[in-house]
Amino acid sequence: MSISMAALKQLLSRTNTLWKPAARCLAQSAQQKLLPDDYDYDGPHVVTQVPGPRSKMLLKSLDNIQNTEAVQFFCDFKKSRGNWLxxxxxxxxxxxxxxxxxxxxxxxxxxxxxALTDENNLSAFVNRPALGVLPPVDFPDTLQKLLQVAPPGFCQVQTMACGTCANENAFKAVFFWYRARQRGSLIPTEEELESCMRHEEPGSPNLTILGFEGGFHGRTIGCLSSSHSAPLHKVDMPVLDWPIAPFPVTKHPLDVNAQENRLEEERCLDKxxxxxxxYKNKGRPVAGVVVEPIQSEGGDRHASNSFFRQLRKLxxxxRSAFVVDEVQTGAGLTGKMWAHEHWGLEESPDIVTFSKKMVIxxxxxxxxxxxKGAMRIMNTWLGDPAKLVILEAVLNVIQQDRLLDNMTETGQVILQGLEKIQDKHAEVFSNARGRGAFCAVDFPNTSTRDRAVATxxxxxxxxxxxxxxxxxxxxALIFQPHHARMFLDILEDTALELKSLGT
Amino acid sequence: MSISMAALKQLLSRTNTLWKPAARCLAQSAQQKLLPDDYDYDGPHVVTQVPGPRSKMLLKSLDNIQNTEAVQFFCDFKKSRGNWLxxxxxxxxxxxxxxxxxxxxxxxxxxxxxALTDENNLSAFVNRPALGVLPPVDFPDTLQKLLQVAPPGFCQVQTMACGTCANENAFKAVFFWYRARQRGSLIPTEEELESCMRHEEPGSPNLTILGFEGGFHGRTIGCLSSSHSAPLHKVDMPVLDWPIAPFPVTKHPLDVNAQENRLEEERCLDKxxxxxxxYKNKGRPVAGVVVEPIQSEGGDRHASNSFFRQLRKLxxxxRSAFVVDEVQTGAGLTGKMWAHEHWGLEESPDIVTFSKKMVIxxxxxxxxxxxKGAMRIMNTWLGDPAKLVILEAVLNVIQQDRLLDNMTETGQVILQGLEKIQDKHAEVFSNARGRGAFCAVDFPNTSTRDRAVATxxxxxxxxxxxxxxxxxxxxALIFQPHHARMFLDILEDTALELKSLGT
Incomplete structure (x- = not known):
């Protein structure tokens, strides 16, 4: 069932008339295009308000079945291409x-x-295995591909179905490690095995994970207990009372404000x-620290490389594990495969979690x-080989098309563009910041930001x-400088419009 | 890319020489075969010890990368067919x-x-969306298919990536519901929004989920706090100290031992x-009760329909929610789509969770x-439309091939066979029990059971x-009476062998 690229294009175009009449993108940059011409365009094509009437109709149908308050609009994925939804x-x-x-x-x-239409991969999509007990014959080789892009210092990997489960299981690994060291043995005692069934110590230890204000690691109870980005994520939920440290409120650009930022970072490290x-004195030691390289859900909050190096040392x-949550920052958007590679750590983290752009x-x-011991890090599926098939294709493209370099180059265009616009329209947005193409700006308040998103x-x-x-x-990692310029033009239009409305 | 069945068979046979020389299964039952002849055989084909040398070699490779203590052997899924691995x-x-x-x-x-090779489905496999914010245009229709097999009384559904996340989010829904009722409003107060960020009441309420001894609902911290099936799942992990009720230790057959079982069930309900x-008096009310229709990981522990009806009333x-965890019992194996449909409840459960055979x-x-409110039950992926494509194919087959009836019929053959063997070899195993084809027996101890599995x-x-x-x-739901008879023959051989070894 493997088909040629020509046949594939024909197949895609058959279901997709939208793409035919649109003007092709003219070369706006000397850079080579990363996708065929019919994957790229010289601009958006907006024919209704977004969401439009069909999205609104579909929303009504969906709202009969589940809460839809976060739905933005409905997507036609068959017709979407490259950077164009x-x-x-x-x-x-x-x-x-x-x-x-x-x-x-x-x-x-x-x-x-x-990859999807290659007959050799069909079995991985049809037969989802219980990876922890009955893995497929090619599983060791497949994991080697995951290890080829591991952060420096890692040769062990465990797949999971999503980022939340990755973090919950990272915490489990931390607790197992911590208790093994405390008792001087990998094997739990009889007393521990028996007391844990009553939720009592020593079997159910009162260990904690230290998280940061503004941090986000998922929405299950363990993840929620370490996440502090928004009240609506946490309210009404029982949680474990784990320690919450302040995360530096830094000023951008980081290098220009280095002195002031250093004081702020020291305050946070002291805390x-x-x-x-x-927590040690309370008998609830911090078994692990979890941190994102850039607090993402929390509002793109950055700290200096030095902050993270000192945190790792602390x-x-x-004797706490150092867990870096790269669910949102990993897989290349910052210009390196892993955002924490920017830090120049002397000693690598103990655990790095991933999901999202890693596909699994x-x-x-x-x-x-x-x-140590069977079934301690376990669930039925433990991820999905079907996603590893897709990931392998993605990693090959990242390497062949030098997409990390593309993120560095495109990121510079984005950040310089953001700075230029904020210099002209400081009352609309400010605080342009980013690493690679992982960028952000701040609006004066939530309602203006939301209006900007809608505009x-x-x-x-x-x-x-x-x-x-x-x-x-x-x-996406295929976002190129000419896309960045289109985005910046529209962002500047938006800033002007918000300004004219007296934002 | 949709291909004919003939082409498909040819394709599968090309990669698979193992199937050609094997003898075809002779009709052992008047029942119609559910799969083409070349998906079925008159018996197993064992050429090495299991695990064999290649599995052992692969295990070494995998063990360099992760813990492999639960791995049984490696599977060649390309060569596997129907009930044959x-x-x-x-x-x-x-x-x-x-x-x-x-x-x-x-x-x-x-x-x-x-379904996998149908070009209309390609986009669902290639473009995994963030379902909670940007669903695909066919999502409402797809969910309608999930609702068509909903348990009686349900018209709302939320997809998740796995059973664990299904249960964690069921608990969240319970806590939101409970707190909304307590405060008399769906909307949290300012005090709640603010106190939850410090992990304090009233924002972080001290609510609990009551689980049962022997129950299993997953391995993240919320799920673990309600699971009590094995010390190795729980030891070394901090948990929320939620109440643990005894689950009836019933005697089989349930109807023969009805009087004794009733007393045991009343004891548990009293508790x-x-x-x-x-817990109400402690200020830690039971917001929800979670129970499996058959405790599965806990050792196939059954209770009567009456027990569950009374539990639902209690x-x-x-004023606690009643959550039925059908992750292992759901999707037809018991002869009904949902195991709790056997109970004859007056009022349906409040929440029913699923995964495993439901594909999603x-x-x-x-x-x-x-x-109420955006983003309260949420994560990036919220399941996967690719799995819904497969599920749709599965549900069509269940209906067309009357697989629920097949499970009832095959289950009778299995259970009667188990009873017959245990009557002859009572010292090897006993306590044959089951609902549909969801069956089990008990061995005298763990080591004999493990030896039986290996044999x-x-x-x-x-x-x-x-x-x-x-x-x-x-x-699988395609396991037919003639497969059951093959299994029973081999089980009886195994019983004889264990007996001769003095088990």
Whole structure:
């Protein structure tokens, strides 16, 4: 069932008349195009308000079945291509959000389509195994591909179905490691095995994970107990009372404000140290620290490389594990495969979690965090080989098309453009910041930000906010400088429009 | 890319020489065969010990990357067909375990292959959306298919990536519902929104979920706090101290031992009532009760329909939600789509969770459990439309091939056969029990059970234990009476062998 690229294009075009009449994108940059011409266009094509009438009709149907308050509009994925998302009403939008930062190569990338239609891969899609007990014959080889892009210092990996499960299981690995060291043995005692069934110590230990204000790691109870980005994520939920450290509120550009930022970061590190002592004294030691390289849901909050290097040392000195949550920052958007590679750590993290653009969830961990005993890190599916087939295609494209370099180059265009616009329209947005193409700006308040998102959408750019007032930019890895310039033009239009409305 | 059945067979046979020389299964039953002849055989084909040398070699490779202590052997899914699992060494086993009860139609079912190779479905596999914010245009229609097989009384459904996330989010829905009722409003107060960020009441309420001894609902922290099936699942993990009720230890057959079982069930229900009072008095009310129709990981523990009817009433009287976890029991194996349909409830459950044979995780819930506000039940992917494509094919086959009836009929053959063997070899196993084809027996102890599993495997049957000493039978829905007879013959051989070894 493997088909030629010509046949594939023909197949895609058959179901897709929208693409035929549109003008092709003219070369706006000397850079080579990463996709065939009919995957790219010289601009958005907006024919209705977004959401349009068909999206609104579909919303009504869906609302009969489940809560739809977060739905933006309905997508026609068959008609979407590359960086261009087509909605139910035929609007074609330049997508700098990519399904909450989760699609690495945009829509219908030929390499992913090709992997899907390769008969050798069919079995992986048809027969989902219980990976922890009955793995497929090619599983060790497949995991080697995951290890080839592991952060420096890692040779162990465990797949999971999503980012939340990756983080919950990272915490489990931390607790197992911590208790093994405390009792001096990998094997639990009889007393522990018996007391845990009554939820009592020593079997159910009172260990904690230290998280940060503004941090986000998922919405199950363990993840929620370490997440502090928004009240609506946490309210009404019982949680474990784990320590919450302040995350530096830094000023941008980081280098220009280095002195002031350093004081702020020291304040936060001091507080981390204090919390570690305080919780130790309470008999609830901090077994692990979890942090994102850029707080993403929390509003694109950055700290300096030095902050993270010191935090890593603090964790080590406290004998706490250092867990880096790269669910949103990983897989290349910052210009490196893993955002924490920017930090220049002396000693790598203990565990790095991933999902989203990695197509599959999971955790890289050091050998000492490998659990002893069957079934301790386990569930029925433990991920999905079908997603590993797609990931392999994605990783090949990242390498062949030098997409990390593309993110560095495109990111510079985005950030310089954001700075230029904010210099002209400081009252509309400010605080332009980013690493690679992982960029953001802040609006004066939530309502203006939300109005900007809506205005951008109706001008043909699909994007979204994060935190209280940030606009986040999370394009696919195939987002090139000429796309960035289109986005910036529309953003400047939007700024002018908001300004004229007296924002 | 849709291909004919003839082409499909040719394609499958090209990669698969194992199937050509094997003898075809002779009609052993008047029942119509559910799959083409070349999907079925007159017996297993075992050429090495299981695991064989190739599986052992692969295990070494995998063990360099992650813990492999639960791995049984490696599977060649390309060569597997229907009820027959082929391993890395070319052994062909009759599979009554089906990837921890998760494959509904066995291996490489033509209908699933056909769904995968249908060009209309390609986009769902290539473009994984963020379902909660940007659903595909066909999503409302797709969910209607999920609702067509909903348990009686449900018209709301939310998809999730796995059973664990289904249960964690069921608990969330319970807590939101409970707190909304307590405060008399769906909308949290300012005080709640603010206090939850410090993990303090009233924003972080001290609510609990009552689970049962032997119950299993997953391995993330919320699920673990309600699961009590094995110490190794829980030890070393901090949990929420939620109430644990005894689950009836019943004698089989249930109807023969009705009087004794009734007393035992009343004891447990009394204890549930006491715990509800006790936790209310502690200021930690039971917001929800979670129970499996048959405790599966806990060792196939059954209770009477009457027990569950009374439990449902008790929950209602205590103003607790009643959550039925059908992750393992759902999707037809018991002869009904949902195992709790056997109970004859006056009022349906409040939430029913599913995964495994349903191909996708999720929860059905009553309208009053629908959260108010965006992003309260949410994560990036919220399941996967690719799995819904497969599920649709599966549900069509279940209906067209009357697979629920097949489970009832095959289940009778299995259970009667188990009873016959245990009558002859009472010292080897006892306590035959089941509902539809969801069956089990108990061995005298863990080591004998484990030896039975290994012996069965080397005689060509893939199965597994659960609880301390049960052997669980979890075939695919296409497991027919003639397969059951093959399995029973090999089980009796195994009993004789264990007996001769002095078990």
């Amino acid at each position: 087509v909605d139910a009403d035929g609007n074609r939008l330049l997508d700098v959000y990519m399904q909450i930062a989760s699609l690495p190569l945009g829509y219908n990338h030929p390499a992913v389509v090709s 981390v140290f204090q919390l570690m002592q305080e 964790a080590k000195e406290n 969830g999971g955790l890289y961990f050091k050998e000492e965090f490998r659990p 951008l959408r109706n001008k043909g750019v699909q994007c979204a906010g994060c935190g209280a007032k940030a606009l986040r930019i999370r394009p | 082929v391993d890395a060494d070319g052994n062909r086993l009759l599979d009554v375990y089906m990837q921890i009860a998760s494959l509904p139609l066995g291996y490489n079912h033509p209908a699933v292959v056909s 549930v009532f006491q715990l509800m009072q006790e 929950a209602k009287e205590n 995780g999720g929860l059905y819930f009553k309208e009053e459990f629908r959260p 069965l495997r080397n005689k060509g049957v893939q199965c597994a234990g659960c609880g301390a000493k049960a052997l669980r039978i979890r075939p």
